[in-house]
Amino acid sequence: MDVQLKRGLLDVCVLAAIKNGDSYGYKIIKDMKPYLEMSESTLYTILKRLELSGMLTVRIAEHGGRLRKYYHITNAGLGRIEDFKNEWREVMSIYQFVVKEDDGNE
């Protein structure tokens, strides 16, 4: 899928992936794969950014001898998803503008 189109969806998609329960990087990628594929470097960059902007918190836990960083969504993160929903109205009106066929009757 087009990189530019992806850009507006990635952050909020990652937040959505943890909104119903804490998760960790490797699992997030696999959960999102049917909807949106992303590389590991992309995801970890995004997770860092979302942490720095207070959209999520991190908890390090050991699991089977390996470290895992579990990500937990904050109220700000939930708010970000709400903002996205509100902006979607605008997006749909732009979409209508793009696909609108000129029927020649105006």
Add this chain to the structure above:
Amino acid sequence: MDVQLKRGLLDVCVLAAIKNGDSYGYKIIKDMKPYLEMSESTLYTILKRLELSGMLTVRIAEHGGRLRKYYHITNAGLGRIEDFKNEWREVMSIYQFVVKEDDGNE
């Protein structure tokens, strides 16, 4: 509106603004304003990019003593709009993933 969300829409929006008749920079901005606002520097950058990638052609004409560059969409440009429509299915499935509420019954 969120810059990242805009990115995937701008190019195709500009193409849509000229698909029913040639237009020029200043007019494109005004036509798009109700749907999507963009600065002049952004638009002229995009028009240049779309020209270089063969999505549109340019014709310079004089209008009232001033130069105007009229932009005309090519078949490649029309194809770009079609691609966008097809990708929209994916976008909507991602949107559904983001807004899906966990109803606690699973």
Add this chain to the structure above:
DNA sequence: TGGCAATACTTCGTGATATGATGTATTCCG
């Protein structure tokens, strides 16, 4: 036991791109 896939996270460099600031030039209107 040797090796490879899977799991899990990190860092770096690069290319694409939206935007503000700034500049140039003309026309139109009061």
Add this chain to the structure above:
DNA sequence: CGGAATACATCATATCACGAAGTATTGCCA
């Protein structure tokens, strides 16, 4: 006469997705 509107161009900057490469452990299978 002057400022708003018209019309386009260039530059520097900040953001960001991504491939490449690296580190380290577990689990499996031949």
